[in-house]
Amino acid sequence: MTLVIENISKKIQDKQVLENVCFELHQGEIVGLVGRNGAGKTTLFGTIAGELLPDFGHIGLDDLDYNKTTRLHDQLCYVDMPENWLHYYSPKKIKTIFKLAYENFDESWYDAEIKRFGLNNSKRIRTYSKGMRALFVIIVSFASRAQYVLLDEPLDGLDVLIRDQVKQLIVNQVTQHNTTILIASHNLIELDTLVDRILLLKNQTIDRTFAIEDNKNIKKYQLAFTGEELPRFLRESGTIIAQTGHIVTIVFNDFSEELGIKLAGPEFKFVEELQISSEDVFRASFAEEAFSWQQELEVDA
Numbered sequence: 651m652t653l654v655i656e657n658i659s660k661k662i663q664d665k666q667v668l669e670n671v672c673f674e675l676h677q678g679e680i681v682g683l684v685g686r687n688g689a690g691k692t693t694l695f696g697t698i699a700g701e702l703l704p705d706f707g708h709i710g711l712d713d714l715d716y717n718k719t720t721r722l723h724d725q726l727c728y729v730d731m732p733e734n735w736l737h738y739y740s741p742k743k744i745k746t747i748f749k750l751a752y753e754n755f756d757e758s759w760y761d762a763e764i765k766r767f768g769l770n771n772s773k774r775i776r777t778y779s780k781g782m783r784a785l786f787v788i789i790v791s792f793a794s795r796a797q798y799v800l801l802d803e804p805l806d807g808l809d810v811l812i813r814d815q816v817k818q819l820i821v822n823q824v825t826q827h828n829t830t831i832l833i834a835s836h837n838l839i840e841l842d843t844l845v846d847r848i849l850l851l852k853n854q855t856i857d858r859t860f861a862i863e864d865n866k867n868i869k870k871y872q873l874a875f876t877g878e879e880l881p882r883f884l885r886e887s888g889t890i891i892a893q894t895g896h897i898v899t900i901v902f903n904d905f906s907e908e909l910g911i912k913l914a915g916p917e918f919k920f921v922e923e924l925q926i927s928s929e930d931v932f933r934a935s936f937a938e939e940a941f942s943w944q945q946e947l948e949v950d951a
């Protein structure tokens with residue numbers, strides 16, 4: 651089964667938030683969704699889940715239209731706490747609601763996890779702390795046993811110990827149930843340890859998809875140049891994410907043998923390849939904005 655997001659466009663109050671968003675999610679994948687604040691991640695989740703109607707485009711599960719096929723609705727779970735009305739209810743009550751909504755709801759697993767994490771079964775979710783709410787969302791979403799689970803900032807507000815447990819829950823869910831999980835997060839370091847690939851939402855659309863593990867062409871270097879000026883080919887072939895005097899940290903999206911030869915030349919005092927992370931790719935994708943802010947700060951100072 652494949653979830654197909656096809657040409658989704660959405661305007662909110664005359665503002666184009668999403669435009670021609672296209673991607674597919676396959677069974678058993680964990681995929682990250684990243685973007686700047688206000689990029690439209692939550693809007694995209696709401697649109698995929700059918701809470702918001704797209705202006706154009708459609709969400710398909712294989713050949714069927716998700717929004718128009720009611721029997722598909724237990725194949726996807728998105729709980730957008732705290733906005734969701736569910737927060738007025740206790741886990742005990744929510745169980746009865748979810749059992750009606752999700753045919754394969756795993757009651758015994760749900761009860762066991764609520765108990766294991768010490769969540770109060772009779773207290774309304776709105777009285778929970780931020781971290782407890784986040785934990786509850788993950789438990790109820792996974793207990794639905796929906797094929798597709800959308801998690802918006804699932805690790806936000808969780809302490810380190812619970813975070814480790816939650817990451818384990820995510821991995822177990824995929825290995826044991828072949829669930830597909832789409833995770834929106836600003837925590838790129840943690841995403842790197844979880845996801846198979848990352849979708850970058852920029853300029854209202856999926857600007858790029860990347861997988862750090864598989865992509866041997868994305869490289870990060872730290873180097874010191876010898877001359878007065880930064881060698882021009884660096885700016886043309888890479889994105890500088892940090893510079894202090896003659897020392898530069900640069901990300902190459904498409905590293906080649908030819909570039910490797912140039913870096914070994916006399917223009918550089920030292921050249922060292924560094925381990926790349928999604929955070930570096932993110933910085934490189936928004937380098938122009940970061941650079942213009944830096945310039946504004948320097949003018950103000």
Ligand SMILES: Nc1ncnc2c1ncn2[C@@H]1O[C@H](COP(=O)(O)OP(=O)(O)OP(=O)(O)O)[C@@H](O)[C@H]1O
Nearest residue numbers: 662663665667685686687688689690691692693694
């Ligand atoms: N109900 C609304 N009314 C007006 N504007 C909205 C509404 N919901 C979202 N927007 C606007 O749509 C844009 C996308 O918002 P959204 O919450 O989807 O972004 P996001 O990527 O999830 O942001 P963040 O990372 O900060 O959570 C923003 O400019 C936001 O102001």
